Amino acid sequence: MFIAGFPAGSFQANCYVIGTDRGGDALVVDPGQDAFEQLTAVLAEHRMRPVAVLLTHGHLDHTASAAQICASLDIPAYLHGADEFMLDDPLAGLSPQARVMLVDFDLTGLRPDTVTSLTSVDELQLAGLTMAVDHTPGHTGGCVTYRFAAADGRPEVLLTGDTLFAGSVGRTDLPGGSTDQLMISIERHLLTRADDAVVLPGHGPTSTIGDERRTNPFLTGLALS
Template sequence: MKIPLGAYQTNCYIIGNTDNKKIFLVDPGAQGKELLNELNHRQLEPQAILLTHGHSDHIGAVQELVDTYNIPIYMHPKEVPFLTDSELNLSAFQGLDIQVHGTIHEVIEGDTIFYEQVPIKVIETPGHTPGGISFYMEGILFAGDTLFRDSVGRTDFPYGSFDDLILSIQTKLMNLPDETIVYPGHGPETTIGYEKKSNPFIG
């Protein structure tokens, strides 16, 4: 399930199943009160937050969720400083000071997080940010701001690297099965196979 949030319409994803109210949240980026209302309306019970990276449009609702549900955050160690630095997380450029404090579980390439018995593999995909990661479940990829339909993530922010981004996509994501559905941080979903054929940044 996808819930676009905030001015940048960041895609917040809910990992769950119809038989279980316990869920994981991927990149809850803004509109914390609205998101909490939606979760309460659906009687969903968040168990953890997975962050692809630490930009403000992906972490804006995290503190409210942590305060409400007392749940941990999974993210790459290089992104942890973004949680408490408004210039790194870019909220300062919006006149805000978004900070997040809570229980952090640092994850790196090769680590596995389990939703119930379903493995979620961590793939390091730096470029948009130094510690950007993607989360892979069988047939599904949560790509954050690394890969979009017909495009790729911006690298003109502090510590971004276009070369690293393209390397991440070509050596990591393009090795996934073509039928893998890609759920990006913004915009519509796509597939690995489609991007191999149509994405102008991937050659």
């Protein structure tokens, strides 16, 4: 399995490229602000051909380049239906302070031509890969975690978006957020995974479920229970 990632734009949201190997089909996960040029360079370096854009949730810092990438490559995007409204009204998912800061920005044209809803989807098969799609609301109503099963000596891989970070969890004070939902999602869908499962979060460094279970101050109580 091939994975490359980089933080994009002023929000430093992690964008990932995933495939079975270099030189093959690929998935692009969470192409945020100003991700297009960096992504193009990564794809060229590793000779990857994207077949889809996967979005962990609808916030602008994870979706801002999705429409541009989908249009340039003629590929679809995948997003849970509960967050689709943010593609048409990106400010609706942000805090009042962020809305003021972005009021003069052109936020039109951010919806890809083809958006496939993940509302009733629990598995995808794309780019030669099979992944589980776990609905993990809390940061937003439509957050999902993309989960790739362990294989050939490689541990399970979890793309957690803004649900779980190294040493932290997603904020819940934005529209559609819920602390109770977030903690239930983490307990049911993430802390149930093996200790060596790799966490690829929406911001910051990678981690493992075991490290988060033992050291994440937001989760130690859940792990003990």
